Amino acid sequence: MRDLFDEIAELKRQKQAVILAHYYQEPDIQDVADFVGDSLELSRKAATTDAKIIVFAGVHFMAETAKILNPSKKVVLPDLKAGCSLASSCPPDLFARFKAKHPGAAVVSYINCSAEIKALSDYICTSSNAEKIVRAIPADRPVIFAPDRNLGAYLAKKIGRELILWNGSCIVHEVFSEKKLVQLKTRHPEAPIIAHPECEAHVLRHAEFIGSTSGLLKFTQTSPATKFIVVTESGILHQMRKASPAKEFIPAPPEANCACNDCPFMKLNTLEKIRDCLRDETPELAMGEELRARALVPLERMLAIS
Ligand code: 13P
């Protein structure tokens, strides 16, 4: 394993590459990365890096976002098949028809969507700035929120504004069992439940804190509590444990007896694939300039607002 770490470090130096990793990556990948963050932080890093090659240890829409924001860089990803159920739940042709039914509405799309959906949007948001972005739109303008119905419903309730929701969701954040969560809380009453807003409303209503992966991590660092029930993909627990070794983190239980709170797409990436994509500079994220330019507009609006 050490050899692999050394090999990756050496390749990174030779190629002037940077490894960006999302919190849902396996612990070894997070440890080998130059930067680990949530979707917004990773977008900012991708936009400003001066490395020649960006290795994106995350999923396809994240690598696409890096390319849209920083087209002169070569963006490689460890596994081209690392997609996202939420992004796939919003096919561009169907979304274009949905949008046409609501002329005049502003389209806010969660960053977990394809470049084609970004190009059909007025604003992009992430889980850490969604509220700010929606609030920036005049109150009398209807808003379409896509593709995550759970984040959309959470925002609509929080802001007190009707949103026209696309019916998409994340398979990982919909596996949590409310019944098991309540039972767990009964056994650990002192542990706050903290959850990602991609979870369903019946789970979110038990959460003391709701936030992006970075938001959840920060909460565990600043809260006086010493034990937390964490309702999101299990990868984030690695950084929580590293940041607060004396605290205890309990992953919320999925409905079935499975490891389905592991994102199957995020977990396609391995250290070996990172080494290979650095060495071979492939698979590379390619995108036509016309699509990239259109997808850039709402992303830039997001970065300007947040
Ligand atoms: P954030 O890291 O922005 O909270 O997003 C979570 C996610 O679903 C990534 O797939």
Ligand code: SF4
């Ligand atoms: Fe997509 Fe859900 Fe995996 Fe995030 S956790 S990449 S939203 S499938």
